[in-house]
Amino acid sequence: MANIYQQISSNKIRSGFILTLFIAFILVVAYIITVSFNLDNSLIIGAIAFSLISSLSGYFAGDKMVLSLNQAKPADNKNYFDFYTVVENLSQVNQTPVPKIYVIDSPAPNAFATGRDPQHATVCATTGLLDKLNRTELEGVMAHELSHIKNYDTRLMTLVSVFVGSLSILINSATRYSFFSRNDRNNDKQGGGLLSIIGFALIIFAPIIAQLIQLAISRRREFLADASAVKLTRQPKGLINALIKISSDPNQMQTASTATASLYISNPFKNNKLASLFSTHPPIEDRIKALSQML
Numbered sequence: 001m002a003n004i005y006q007q008i009s010s011n012k013i014r015s016g017f018i019l020t021l022f023i024a025f026i027l028v029v030a031y032i033i034t035v036s037f038n039l040d041n042s043l044i045i046g047a048i049a050f051s052l053i054s055s056l057s058g059y060f061a062g063d064k065m066v067l068s069l070n071q072a073k074p075a076d077n078k079n080y081f082d083f084y085t086v087v088e089n090l091s092q093v094n095q096t097p098v099p100k101i102y103v104i105d106s107p108a109p110n111a112f113a114t115g116r117d118p119q120h121a122t123v124c125a126t127t128g129l130l131d132k133l134n135r136t137e138l139e140g141v142m143a144h145e146l147s148h149i150k151n152y153d154t155r156l157m158t159l160v161s162v163f164v165g166s167l168s169i170l171i172n173s174a175t176r177y178s179f180f181s182r183n184d185r186n187n188d189k190q191g192g193g194l195l196s197i198i199g200f201a202l203i204i205f206a207p208i209i210a211q212l213i214q215l216a217i218s219r220r221r222e223f224l225a226d227a228s229a230v231k232l233t234r235q236p237k238g239l240i241n242a243l244i245k246i247s248s249d250p251n252q253m254q255t256a257s258t259a260t261a262s263l264y265i266s267n268p269f270k271n272n273k274l275a276s277l278f279s280t281h282p283p284i285e286d287r288i289k290a291l292s293q294m295l
Contacts, residue, residue, distance in 0.1 A: 014156055022163045026050065026170065029206050036199025050170055058162035063114040063122055063154075065162055066263065070112075071255045072102040072124045083130055086142050087123055094146045094232055099123045108251035109133065112263035113145035114158050121149040128251060133242055140229055140239030141246075144265055147228035153221045157262055160218075164210045165259035171203055211258065218262040219282050226287055227294070236294045243291075247284040 109129035115121030253268035
């Protein structure tokens with residue numbers, strides 16, 4: 001397993017690669033749809049502007065987008081004193097700045113971290129997590145999230161989450177644009193049969209491809225963050241018990257979306273069998289098995 005410095009360096013490089021890949025993917029999708037349906041070049045120009053804006057906003061304001069999408073609110077240290085002290089104490093041990101602390105009003109126990117670097121990071125927990133976990137278990141979960149921050153996983157996964165959501169918006173807009181543009185044309189310029197098929201295929205499969213990329217990136221990072229959390233707390237049992245409680249809880253996250261699901265410590269769609277097929281998380285049983293070997 002790569003050491004912490006190799007992992008941080010790798011994640012920084014991958015963040016740049018993801019930015020480049022996203023812009024290229026958006027342009028290719030826009031170009032093929034434009035050619036397939038004989039649209040004017042405004043879609044390509046719009047795609048260029050859209051990809052640049054999404055890239056910049058994903059880097060500088062991705063954490064705010066994620067918090068807004070999940071209806072997270074700032075936590076005050078009076079009502080969430082234990083939450084604050086756990087995060088502050090672990091941040092000192094982790095040698096990272098204390099992140100902003102947010103909560104989501106939901107009975108489903110879960111948590112995530114976001115932000116482009118340790119200086120601009122946020123940790124967020126649901127009220128269900130804070131109510132149902134004891135302090136040792138909460139330390140295990142927060143150590144996991146702080147490990148994501150230190151390893152720069154949060155930058156990478158926040159960018160990926162923003163891009164997946166942006167691609168879905170672009171595909172939806174392109175679909176409507178192509179439909180109305182074709183209906184408004186009175187000339188006989190029609191896209192070729194093969195090109196039209198390719199265009200429709202991209203509209204259908206581009207979001208799925210983006211989800212699969214997100215899945216591949218996220219799964220390995222959960223194992224790494226689990227291992228880093230144990231090194232931080234020296235108590236693998238705390239995280240094991242937390243994962244058991246989180247995975248066995250019957251409550252469903254109502255605020256989570258497919259774009260941000262990869263950020264959570266556990267799949268927020270655990271009761272949705274269709275969504276579970278594209279889960280960005282490895283099975284809880286596998287994670288517990290790996291953690292048990294550290295006892």
